[in-house]
Amino acid sequence: xxxxxxxxxxxxxxxxxxxxxxxxxxxxxxxxxxxxxxxxxxxxxxxxxxxxxxxxxxxxxxxxxxxxxxxxxxxxxxxxxxxxxxxxxxxxxxxxxxxxxxxxxxxxxxxxxxxxxxxxxxxxxxxxxxxxxxxxxxxxxxxxxxxxxxxxxxxxxxxxxxxxxxxxxxxxxxxxxxxxxxxxxxxxxxxxxxxxxxxxxxxxxxxxxxxxxxxxxxxxxxxxxxxxxxxxxxxxxxxxxxxxxxxxxxxxxxxxxxxxxxxxxxxxxxxxxxxxxxxxxxxxxxxxxxxxxxxxxxxxxxxxxxxxxxxxxxxxxxxxxxxxxxxxxxxxxxxxxxxxxxxxxxxxxxxxxxxxxxxxxxxxxxxxxxxxxxxxxxxxxxxxxxxxxxxxxxxxxxxxxxxxxxxxxxxxxxxxxxxxxxxxxxxxxxxxxxxxxxxxxxxxxxxxxxxxxxxxxxxxxxxxxxxxxxxxxxxxxxxxxxxxxxxxxxxxxxxxxxxxxxxxxxxxxxxxxxxxxxxx
Amino acid sequence: xxxxxxxxxxxxxxxxxxxxxxxxxxxxxxxxxxxxxxxxxxxxxxxxxxxxxxxxxxxxxxxxxxxxxxxxxxxxxxxxxxxxxxxxxxxxxxxxxxxxxxxxxxxxxxxxxxxxxxxxxxxxxxxxxxxxxxxxxxxxxxxxxxxxxxxxxxxxxxxxxxxxxxxxxxxxxxxxxxxxxxxxxxxxx
Numbered sequence: 001x002x003x004x005x006x007x008x009x010x011x012x013x014x015x016x017x018x019x020x021x022x023x024x025x026x027x028x029x030x031x032x033x034x035x036x037x038x039x040x041x042x043x044x045x046x047x048x049x050x051x052x053x054x055x056x057x058x059x060x061x062x063x064x065x066x067x068x069x070x071x072x073x074x075x076x077x078x079x080x081x082x083x084x085x086x087x088x089x090x091x092x093x094x095x096x097x098x099x100x101x102x103x104x105x106x107x108x109x110x111x112x113x114x115x116x117x118x119x120x121x122x123x124x125x126x127x128x129x130x131x132x133x134x135x136x137x138x139x140x141x142x143x144x145x146x147x148x149x150x151x152x153x154x155x156x157x158x159x160x161x162x163x164x165x166x167x168x169x170x171x172x173x174x175x176x177x178x179x180x181x182x183x184x185x186x187x188x189x190x191x192x193x194x195x196x197x198x199x200x201x202x203x204x205x206x207x208x209x210x211x212x213x214x215x216x217x218x219x220x221x222x223x224x225x226x227x228x229x230x231x232x233x234x235x236x237x238x239x240x241x242x243x244x245x246x247x248x249x250x251x252x253x254x255x256x257x258x259x260x261x262x263x264x265x266x267x268x269x270x271x272x273x274x275x276x277x278x279x280x281x282x283x284x285x286x287x288x289x290x291x292x293x294x295x296x297x298x299x300x301x302x303x304x305x306x307x308x309x310x311x312x313x314x315x316x317x318x319x320x321x322x323x324x325x326x327x328x329x330x331x332x333x334x335x336x337x338x339x340x341x342x343x344x345x346x347x348x349x350x351x352x353x354x355x356x357x358x359x360x361x362x363x364x365x366x367x368x369x370x371x372x373x374x375x376x377x378x379x380x381x382x383x384x385x386x387x388x389x390x391x392x393x394x395x396x397x398x399x400x401x402x403x404x405x406x407x408x409x410x411x412x413x414x415x416x417x418x419x420x421x422x423x424x425x426x427x428x429x430x431x432x433x434x435x436x437x438x439x440x441x442x443x444x445x446x447x448x449x450x451x452x453x454x455x456x457x458x459x460x461x462x463x464x465x466x467x468x469x470x471x472x473x474x475x476x477x478x479x480x481x482x483x484x485x486x487x488x489x490x491x492x493x494x495x496x497x498x499x500x501x502x503x504x505x506x507x508x509x510x511x512x513x514x515x516x517x518x519x520x
Numbered sequence: 521x522x523x524x525x526x527x528x529x530x531x532x533x534x535x536x537x538x539x540x541x542x543x544x545x546x547x548x549x550x551x552x553x554x555x556x557x558x559x560x561x562x563x564x565x566x567x568x569x570x571x572x573x574x575x576x577x578x579x580x581x582x583x584x585x586x587x588x589x590x591x592x593x594x595x596x597x598x599x600x601x602x603x604x605x606x607x608x609x610x611x612x613x614x615x616x617x618x619x620x621x622x623x624x625x626x627x628x629x630x631x632x633x634x635x636x637x638x639x640x641x642x643x644x645x646x647x648x649x650x651x652x653x654x655x656x657x658x659x660x661x662x663x664x665x666x667x668x669x670x671x672x673x674x675x676x677x678x679x680x681x682x683x684x685x686x687x688x689x690x691x692x693x694x695x696x697x698x699x700x701x702x703x704x705x706x707x708x709x
Contacts, residue, residue, distance in 0.1 A: 049699055052685035057608065152708035188705050190698040318698035319705050350698050351690070357680035360659035362588045362651065367596075367693075370684070374694045 006032040006219075007515055009240050009255030011226045011270065014080025015497045016483035016504045017261030018204025019123070022212035023508035029515055031218050032253055033209065034242060036225040036262075037077035038068040042206050045069060046083075046195025051351055060351075062194065073266055074225055074404060075245055079205035081263060082497070084193050086321055086347060087173040087201045089129045089498040091120050091140045095331065096492035099385075102331075105338035105418060106387045107293075107489040110461045110470040113140070119502035127202040127501070128180055131172030138340075139169075139327045139494070145177045148186070151317045153378055154324035154346055156306050160437025161326065166429075171325045171344075174202035174498070182211070190318025190349055201320070224251065227406055229258060229274040229283055229480070237480050243404075256520045257479040257511055261504070264453035264486045268394045269409040271457070271482075284457075284474035289467050291395050293388040293458045295491045296413060296450040300427045301381040303355055304439040309376035314350075322347035326433070328493055330425070337421035341384035342493045343430060348379045355442060377442075380434060382426040383451065385491045386419045394456045413450060423448055454491040457482045471510040472503060479520050483507050570604070572611035577624055580639055581606055584672075585679040587644075587651055594693045597679050605682030606675070616674060623671025630668075 007029040010017045021031045045067040050060040062084075063069045069077035070084070077083065094113040099106050117140070124143040131144040147170035150158065158168035175192070179185045186200040199206040212218045223245040232238040237258040242251050260267045268291050274283035282290045326343035355377060356370045386392070391414040396407040415423060427444075434441060460466025463475035468487050474480040483504040485496040492499075514520045570578040585597035585606065597603070610616045627650070631639035635646045642650075654672035658665055665673055683689040690696045 051687075051690065051699065053687045053690065058605065058681065058685035148705045149707045155708055187700075188702040189700060314695045314697050316697035316700055316702070323705075350696055353684040353690070353694060354681070356684045357677040358662075359680075360655075362655045362676065363648070364590055364592060367589050367592060370680075371693060 003252055003254055004032075006030045006253070006255040007520075008032070008257050008259060008511060009034065009253050010259045010261055011229075011240065012036075012080060012261035012263065012267075012484070013078050013209065013220070014076075014204055014261065014263055014484075015082050015085075015500045016263075017259065018079065018082065018208040019501045020259060020261065020483050020504040020508045020511075021218060022204075022208035023505055024512055025212045025215045025218035027508070027512040028215075029217060029512060032255065033218070033220050034224040034226055034240065034253060035076075035078050035080070035220070035222045036245060037070065037075040037080075037222065038245070039222045040069055040077040040079055040083065040205060042079065042083065042195060042199055042203060043197050046197055048191050048194050048197040049189060050194070060194065072402060073409070074402060074406065078209070078220060078222055079203045082203040083195050083205070085201075085497060086193055087175045087497075088322070088325070088344065088495040089124070089127075089131075089142075089172050089174045090325075090342075090494040091142055092116070092492050092494055092499050093138045093140055095138055096490065096494065099339060099490050099492075103338040107458070107460070109489050110459060110466075115470075116499070116502050116506065119505045120498065123498065123501045123505055127174045127207055128176045128183070129172055129174050129498070130170075130177040132170040134167075134169045134327075136167075136169075136327055138331055142172070144172070147171070148177050148188075148319060148323050150324050151319060151346060152315070153306055153309060153317065153376075156308055157326075157345060157378075157380075157433065157437045157439075158324065160435075160439075161433045163436045164432060166326060166329055166433060168324050168326055171322050173320060175320050176200045183207070186320050188316075188319045190321060190351070192320050193349075221253075224253075225404055225406070226262075226270060227273060227404075229260065229270065231274075231276060231278060231283065231477060233278075235278055235477055237477060245404075256515065257481065259481040259483055259507070259511075261483045263484050264456060265394050265409040265411060267482055267484055267486045268456035269396050269407065272396045273407065279476070284467055284476045284480060286476045287464055287467060289458055289465060291456050292390070292393045293455045293489070294392045294394050294411060294413060294453075295386050295388050295455040295488070296411070297383045297452040297454065297491060297493070298386050298415065298419070298423060298448045299381050299383050299445070299451050300423065300430060300448060301379060301445040302430060302434060303442040303444075304378050304380055304434055305373045305376040305442055306378060307376070307438040307440060311372045312375045314375045318350060321349065330429075335421075335425065337418040337425065338387060339385040339418075339422060339490075340493050341382050341422065341426040341429075343380065343382045343433070345380040346378050347381075348377065350374070350377075353377070358443065378439070380430060380439070382430045383493050383495075384419075384422050384426050385493050386413070386422075387416055388455065388458075388490075389414065389416050392455075411450075411453070415448060452485065452491070452496050454485045454488045454496055457486040458489050459487040460489060472507045473510075481507055481511065570607040572607050572617070576640070578603060578607065580624065580627065581620075581675065583640060583647065584651065584675050585682075587647060588676050588679045589683050595688050597683050600683050600686040600688040602679050602682040602686070605686070606678045609678060609682075619667075619671055619674050622667055623674075626668045626671065 013035040052058040097109040224242040226242040228241040272282040328340040457467040582603035589597040
């Protein structure tokens with residue numbers, strides 16, 4: 001007997017897959033979500049409030065004893081990385097979508113801000129984003145809940161930055177500062193990235209998928225690791241092949257359309273693995289661009305001690321980690337590089353003081369120095385965009401297999417000349433802001449470090465230079481979609497998740513429309 | 521085009537780690553260096569402590585830890601269970617074990633050379649006179665320390681990690697205030 005034919009099979013349950021599947025189910029489509037990791041109960045499975053001395057080796061395990069989850073890239077759990085993210089939610093601006101028009105570098109998106117804005121509106125209403133209306137040209141305002149007050153330590157940075165003409169704003173996060181009909185407000189425990197056990201912080205499981213189960217149209221299938229997306233002779237996806245994470249039993253899922261939403265590098269890896277006589281170098285790769293244009297965010301991090309807070313009594317200022325943000329401010333400046341940076345800071349969790357070992361000295365003076373600096377400790381990290389180049393890409397290593405016997409994705413990246421100038425200006429600016437804020441630099445990252453992964457399945461109008469079209473649909477396979485940050489033609493310096501969700505919502509509407517017209 | 525990364529292997533290691541958790545740089549959620557320890561040994565807690573150090577060596581390690589973090593108005597390293605923490609971690613890490621074995625052997629000889637007594641029988645001043653120069657050397661160069669400096673550095677790092685993750689270190693000494701349920705976030709005054 002053939003397995004059920006769903007309208008849509010979604011591979012991955014994070015920001016992209018969760019948003020899209022809930023929307024499609026609410027529009028009446030039959031949706032199956034395949035998640036590689038286990039079932040997660042957000043309220044009981046995480047060690048959200050654990051403290052290090054409660055565990056034998058002082059490392060707070062993410063999951064409670066006996067609870068599986070988040071043990072690898074292919075096997076996280078329902079909700080994916082939204083269970084662990086820091087919830088920073090920033091809209092891309094028109095300049096972010098059309099960067100090439102402004103500085104002649106990189107690629108434009110095939111869509112404008114106006115195309116995406118209604119979906120930002122919808123997503124912000126659904127997930128609850130707090131923030132201040134700042135009226136910035138390069139960081140559009142959204143539909144906001146009230147911001148949380150800045151920390152005293154944020155105000156020190158704000159004051160210092162102001163002397164340089166640099167603006168510090170309230171952070172914008174998908175964390176509730178007021179309770180909603182279904183979720184409580186944040187209780188400011190500071191353990192957001194350890195799994196929010198009340199779902200005041202957005203996660204796709206509790207906010208999107210579980211409520212959508214009420215439609216009767218959504219099926220969540222966990223422990224299902226997809227290894228092949230198979231196409232028919234007519235270049236249409238005919239089935240999705242997976243195995244069970246625990247038993248390794250093989251399974252097949254069938255859908256009129258298939259959405260790959262495995263988080264950037266894993267989506268690229270799955271498509272590269274899905275080879276066939278039609279697509280010998282990977283599914284939907286007639287352009288040869290699959291895996292190329294990998295443009296992760298590049299960071300420069302600092303650990304600092306704010307002089308004004310050294311020796312002060314510690315306060316309960318954990319909040320929901322960072323409460324402030326330094327938005328991109330260099331667009332109006334004359335400069336010799338493309339694109340820009342923003343700064344996230346004060347997101348450290350004070351339940352660990354891992355920096356203590358790197359403070360010099362020993363004895364009573366050392367002990368006093370650690371204690372005095374504890375309330376003054378802050379992390380401060382600039383994030384910048386990088387331009388695509390031919391030496392930055394994702395591929396898979398057939399000789400390096402993960403615990404499931406599947407090839408691991410490999411990431412390569414290299415900064416171009418403009419990127420390096422941008423990086424150097426970011427480091428210089430960060431140091432100037434820290435100096436003006438009377439912050440002693442304790443340590444600085446010795447080299448650029450990547451963070452949010454972006455690119456690999458570039459979106460574009462030209463099938464020769466891009467992998468998916470403006471609705472995230474494969475140019476080669478008309479019933480195959482990709483919804484995650486892999487489709488971004490440029491990364492902006494802004495965190496990608498809100499834009500992943502907005503694109504997923506837009507693609508959901510597009511798929512629903514095509515299903516209705518019986519085009520799929 | 522040029523690159524900051526000199527070798528592809530180190531580049532891959534850096535970037536290979538981001539997919540799993542999307543960790544922030546410097547999030548301080550993990551103790552530096554614990555990842556290695558987790559990879560070396562089994563994850564099961566071992567038998568009653570100490571289970572790696574001989575009795576006298578355990579006392580020596582405890583004494584060094586107390587020189588690094590002494591008792592003040594709060595207990596010092598040994599009062600906070602740091603020697604037991606060091607024992608547990610060294611028991612699981614063969615690299616640490618070699619450094620410690622070399623270090624203890626060196627310390628025996630150094631104590632005899634400078635004070636003509638076993639280390640534990642030296643006065644506090646004599647003990648500090650052995651370790652303070654190592655501390656200075658370690659602070660000056662943490663990249664390629666001499667073997668005895670490496671020994672001190674290892675014990676200092678484990679002492680700091682163990683102390684500030686203990687209940688005494690985190691709650692009583694540093695006075696960690698977070699992890700509470702607040703009805704609203706206070707304005708800064």
